[in-house]
Amino acid sequence: MKKHRITKEVKADIIRRVKEEGVPIKQAAEEHGITDSAIYKWLGRGIEGTPTFGELSRVQKQNKELFQIIGEMTLKLSEAQKKS
Numbered sequence: 001m002k003k004h005r006i007t008k009e010v011k012a013d014i015i016r017r018v019k020e021e022g023v024p025i026k027q028a029a030e031e032h033g034i035t036d037s038a039i040y041k042w043l044g045r046g047i048e049g050t051p052t053f054g055e056l057s058r059v060q061k062q063n064k065e066l067f068q069i070i071g072e073m074t075l076k077l078s079e080a081q082k083k084s
Contacts, residue, residue: 006034011042018043020054 006014014032017023018039029036051059 006032006038014039015042020052020058022058 010032014028018025018028025036025039029039
């Protein structure tokens with residue numbers, strides 16, 4: 001990929017899209033003609049900051065969905081064991 005400078009505004013927009021909208025890093029990199037590793041570096045530098053409300057909400061929603069899936073799988077496993 002061709003090396004070129006990315007403005008702070010574009011970096012911030014890419015990071016926001018990845019974090020808040022769930023855009024895959026590979027897709028964002030391809031759209032802007034940069035490497036995946038560049039975006040990973042930007043994300044790593046921002047790790048020390050506090051998570052945004054959007055990030056917290058997204059994680060809480062994902063946790064809720066995962067707990068629901070675990071519950072459903074546990075019930076199915078329990079039913080399967082009872083049938084055996």
